[in-house]
Amino acid sequence: MSDANSKIIPIAKAGNGGDGGSAAHRQLKISVLRYNPQEPSQPPRMQTYPLEEADGMTLFIALNEIREKQDPSLQFDFVCRAGICGSCAMVINGRPTLACRTLTKSLGAEFTLAPLPFFELIGDLSVNTGKWMRGMSERLGGWLHMKEPNPDLRRAEQKMDPDLADKIYELDRCVECGCCVAACGTARMRKDFVGAVGLNRVARFRLDPRDARTDDDYYEVIGDDDGVFGCMSLLACHDVCPKDLPLATQIAFVRRKMVSLGWS
Amino acid sequence: MKIIYTDVLVIGGGLAGLRVAIGAKRRGHDVVILSLVPPKRSHSAAAQGGMQASLANVIKGQGDTEDIHFEDTVRGSDWGADQKVVRMFVNTAPKAVRELAAWGLPWSRVRRGDRTVIINGQKVTITERDEAHGLVAQRDFGGTKKWRTCYVSDGTGHAMLQTVSDQAIGAQIPVHERTEAIALIHDAGRCYGAIVRNLITGELVAYVAKATCVASGGAGRIYRVTTNAVICEGIGSALALETGIARLGNMEAIQFHPTGIFPAGILVTEGCRGDGGLLKDVDGHRFMPDYEPEKKELASRDVVSRRMEEHIAKGKGAKSRFGDHIWLDITLLGEQHIRHNLREVFEICHYFMGVDPTKDWIPVRPAQHYTMGGVRTNHTGESPDLKGLFAAGEAACWDMHGFNRLGGNSVAETVVAGMIVGEFIADYCDRLDNEVDIPTSLVHDFLKREQGKLDTLVDGRGTEDASAIKAEMQDLMTAKVGIFRRGEDLQAAVDELQRLLVRSRNIGLREKARGANPELVTAYRVQKMLKVALCVAYGALVRTESRGAHFRQDFPRRNDAEWLKRTLASWKGEETLPSLAWEALDVGTMELPPGWRGYGAKDYVDHPDTPGRAADVDAVKAKMADASRFDVQEALMPYDELLPEPLRGRNERIDEPMDKTCESGK
Numbered sequence: 001m002s003d004a005n006s007k008i009i010p011i012a013k014a015g016n017g018g019d020g021g022s023a024a025h026r027q028l029k030i031s032v033l034r035y036n037p038q039e040p041s042q043p044p045r046m047q048t049y050p051l052e053e054a055d056g057m058t059l060f061i062a063l064n065e066i067r068e069k070q071d072p073s074l075q076f077d078f079v080c081r082a083g084i085c086g087s088c089a090m091v092i093n094g095r096p097t098l099a100c101r102t103l104t105k106s107l108g109a110e111f112t113l114a115p116l117p118f119f120e121l122i123g124d125l126s127v128n129t130g131k132w133m134r135g136m137s138e139r140l141g142g143w144l145h146m147k148e149p150n151p152d153l154r155r156a157e158q159k160m161d162p163d164l165a166d167k168i169y170e171l172d173r174c175v176e177c178g179c180c181v182a183a184c185g186t187a188r189m190r191k192d193f194v195g196a197v198g199l200n201r202v203a204r205f206r207l208d209p210r211d212a213r214t215d216d217d218y219y220e221v222i223g224d225d226d227g228v229f230g231c232m233s234l235l236a237c238h239d240v241c242p243k244d245l246p247l248a249t250q251i252a253f254v255r256r257k258m259v260s261l262g263w264s
Numbered sequence: 265m266k267i268i269y270t271d272v273l274v275i276g277g278g279l280a281g282l283r284v285a286i287g288a289k290r291r292g293h294d295v296v297i298l299s300l301v302p303p304k305r306s307h308s309a310a311a312q313g314g315m316q317a318s319l320a321n322v323i324k325g326q327g328d329t330e331d332i333h334f335e336d337t338v339r340g341s342d343w344g345a346d347q348k349v350v351r352m353f354v355n356t357a358p359k360a361v362r363e364l365a366a367w368g369l370p371w372s373r374v375r376r377g378d379r380t381v382i383i384n385g386q387k388v389t390i391t392e393r394d395e396a397h398g399l400v401a402q403r404d405f406g407g408t409k410k411w412r413t414c415y416v417s418d419g420t421g422h423a424m425l426q427t428v429s430d431q432a433i434g435a436q437i438p439v440h441e442r443t444e445a446i447a448l449i450h451d452a453g454r455c456y457g458a459i460v461r462n463l464i465t466g467e468l469v470a471y472v473a474k475a476t477c478v479a480s481g482g483a484g485r486i487y488r489v490t491t492n493a494v495i496c497e498g499i500g501s502a503l504a505l506e507t508g509i510a511r512l513g514n515m516e517a518i519q520f521h522p523t524g525i526f527p528a529g530i531l532v533t534e535g536c537r538g539d540g541g542l543l544k545d546v547d548g549h550r551f552m553p554d555y556e557p558e559k560k561e562l563a564s565r566d567v568v569s570r571r572m573e574e575h576i577a578k579g580k581g582a583k584s585r586f587g588d589h590i591w592l593d594i595t596l597l598g599e600q601h602i603r604h605n606l607r608e609v610f611e612i613c614h615y616f617m618g619v620d621p622t623k624d625w626i627p628v629r630p631a632q633h634y635t636m637g638g639v640r641t642n643h644t645g646e647s648p649d650l651k652g653l654f655a656a657g658e659a660a661c662w663d664m665h666g667f668n669r670l671g672g673n674s675v676a677e678t679v680v681a682g683m684i685v686g687e688f689i690a691d692y693c694d695r696l697d698n699e700v701d702i703p704t705s706l707v708h709d710f711l712k713r714e715q716g717k718l719d720t721l722v723d724g725r726g727t728e729d730a731s732a733i734k735a736e737m738q739d740l741m742t743a744k745v746g747i748f749r750r751g752e753d754l755q756a757a758v759d760e761l762q763r764l765l766v767r768s769r770n771i772g773l774r775e776k777a778r779g780a781n782p783e784l785v786t787a788y789r790v791q792k793m794l795k796v797a798l799c800v801a802y803g804a805l806v807r808t809e810s811r812g813a814h815f816r817q818d819f820p821r822r823n824d825a826e827w828l829k830r831t832l833a834s835w836k837g838e839e840t841l842p843s844l845a846w847e848a849l850d851v852g853t854m855e856l857p858p859g860w861r862g863y864g865a866k867d868y869v870d871h872p873d874t875p876g877r878a879a880d881v882d883a884v885k886a887k888m889a890d891a892s893r894f895d896v897q898e899a900l901m902p903y904d905e906l907l908p909e910p911l912r913g914r915n916e917r918i919d920e921p922m923d924k925t926c927e928s929g930k
């Protein structure tokens with residue numbers, strides 16, 4: 001069992017597995033931090049929506065119901081609604097996480113939703129993580145730099161140790177939801193900080209023997225305070241990562257490698 | 265008026281669109297990708313189980329070849345597929361896996377020596393070969409004779425999307441995120457790009473291009489119960505349809521996946537059954553062997569879904585307050601396997617249901633999953649009706665899936681079609697007579713027309729509620745155009761959908777913002793979705809036979825004599841029904857003439873040409889008994905010249921080393 005798995009804490013039977021439902025549903029009060037930059041005359045405000053809870057209700061279901069029945073202007077992002085695409089990260093009761101897989105049952109009857117901080121606000125709960133992630137990736141060279149750019153595709157693939165493939169996938173599980181950056185102390189102070197998501201990308205390509213880059217190349221892009229030396233080891237990123245990525249160990253490891261390079 | 269010019273406009277930033285873009289860009293053409301969402305959030309990420317390619321690395325895949333992948337795919341399609349396209353696909357799939365490996369995809373790899381697997385409910389020890397150690401591994405999937413599905417744990421689509429999206433960033437391909445094509449620009453039978461709405465600001469911009477490629481995925485959200493992401497609304501297909509020129513193929517062919525978690529419809533992968541998971545009823549009885557002794561849980565998806573519903577209809581479903589369901593039992597696979605190889609499944613069960621699948625059974629019921637139909641294209645990916653319009657991936661009817669797609673063939677199609685269609689688009693753009701020659705006044709007319717439609721929605725006096733219409737459509741499709749179809753239900757659905765379409769022309773908005781406005785988006789999309797839904801329902805009504813996923817209770821037999829043909833739907837102006845036409849499949853050129861699939865119903869009506877073609881095929885095979893499989897294949901149905909030149913050639917395997925297979929002039 002990898003250490004990432006051990007982070008999944010058993011939760012109470014919260015869902016709808018057919019185990020009988022409660023007869024009376026709670027009346028929820030959902031407070032949403034609202035602001036639309038396209039309409040700057042309307043200042044940011046909290047708006048509270050009453051909603052009757054349903055069995056197995058997720059925030060995906062709740063917010064869509066509010067939008068359909070109460071307020072067609074409410075902005076938020078969902079795509080897969082299955083916890084795998086990373087679109088719906090928001091701050092729920094002060095903690096960044098994925099909304100689609102958050103059951104209302106796991107929250108009190110009154111709770112607050114706010115957009116992720118740090119990222120450009122599109123409106124209400126919708127933020128432009130995609131734009132930031134693309135920029136970060138362009139800065140870091142966040143793609144595999146092939147040693148052999150034109151392989152003969154008719155020939156067998158290069159072999160790879162099965163354990164190494166698994167280790168690379170472990171880091172590739174990142175869904176770029178932005179929770180780690182939203183929870184990051186350094187990102188508050190340094191707008192160009194690459195964040196745990198960026199450092200995890202570098203850790204991933206460092207592991208990959210197919211990548212042509214060396215540690216010197218990585219030092220060029222993360223060997224400063226906007227990179228790995230900006231991290232203050234507060235590690236909220238690790239705590240909030242919805243995919244339980246081993247961010248603490250990865251950042252520490254990359255920093256050790258970069259420090260030794262900086263000294264040599 | 266703002267116009268953006270580019271060589272290639274790709275609509276959709278999922279795997280197919282990204283790979284098309286990379287192909288065209290490599291050949292020196294400028295490309296812009298439009299995407300509703302950041303590309304890594306596309307629905308491609310939801311493909312969990314894997315990608316079929318006949319690499320034959322694992323011992324249970326030994327002996328696998330393109331030939332067997334071809335036959336499995338054609339049988340899976342219930343002979344609805346274009347067999348030459350299937351051949352192009354199966355020959356390119358191994359190359360696609362190897363390209364992705366070179367691009368950094370962390371494919372799960374073969375480990376030498378003994379390992380314990382679950383086959384048919386029993387623990388079995390198999391031994392992987394030394395020479396396979398470190399090569400890309402394969403797992404079992406429904407409807408396949410060999411273990412052929414290459415995978416990355418159970419996050420294959422996610423990992424593929426990361427890798428391909430990263431390479432697109434590396435290739436400096438711009439992705440215009442949060443933009444939506446709302447109409448295609450076309451004139452005199454040629455497509456010139458699209459009118460595009462910025463979802464943040466509401467601004468309309470014209471994108472003018474030599475070639476336009478629809479790669480916008482499926483239309484699952486025309487159904488209420490679907491595994492599809494909320495962005496899979498069939499809009500790309502609707503754009504093609506609304507030209508009045510391009511046609512959609514086989515829209516009635518809709519796949520239902522056996523294991524949507526109940527009742528949310530979220531997918532748990534076919535890998536659960538591929539790795540040995542079992543389907544059980546209210547009594548805990550494993551019922552699939554009773555219906556399908558040959559393939560059991562691993563018959564094709566259409567067959568397994570129907571058997572599950574059939575069993576529920578007999579009163580054998582497990583009861584819950586949301587209705588009846590079946591149990592998926594993967595506990596026998598063991599905690600280590602589930603937490604390692606079926607990790608997304610573990611997370612989904614954990615977070616959405618509070619179920620621990622290492623100990624508890626998972627409640628499942630079939631849910632809409634895949635749109636086999638789409639923009640009809642020829643083998644190059646181009647519409648035969650509207651020049652310069654291409655389509656790839658789920659949005660296309662290319663047509664390699666016919667009436668049922670095999671698990672593992674969808675993400676495979678995205679990258680394979682991306683490779684092939686990307687080359688053909690580049691060829692198209694290379695030709696001087698395909699330069700953009702459209703007057704800007706015409707572009708302006710299109711933009712003005714689309715702006716007018718939006719203005720009517722925002723400023724008009726309509727009274728209908730867009731989300732209510734959408735919900736009615738979704739309920740109707742799930743209730744009446746589902747797994748089991750009957751003429752009277754389909755007729756009722758068509759009638760009601762037409763009424764909804766008329767009502768949708770009178771939508772009024774509560775929210776009047778011209779910029780970001782979710783209600784406006786629902787309004788203009790539901791008008792398009794209803795047209796797609798009508799193509800599905802009307803096509804299903806008229807097709808009086810059962811084939812693949814299209815099952816008519818009142819016409820339960822596959823009828824090759826009358827229906828071995830592809831439905832083509834087009835839409836004229838303000839009509840409320842599509843115009844249907846049919847394109848016959850030519851039995852006389854089929855490498856694999858129609859027959860029994862090897863699972864499901866054995867009862868079908870032959871096409872008059874089938875016995876003759878079958879005899880010809882047998883005669884060729886008998887005559888060439890000593891020839892190589894490649895020569896036999898070429899004698900039966902040559903296809904090599906259809907592939908782009910750089911993608912031709914054989915595929916190396918452990919048992920077919922390069923020297924023997926690849927040096928013979930291919």
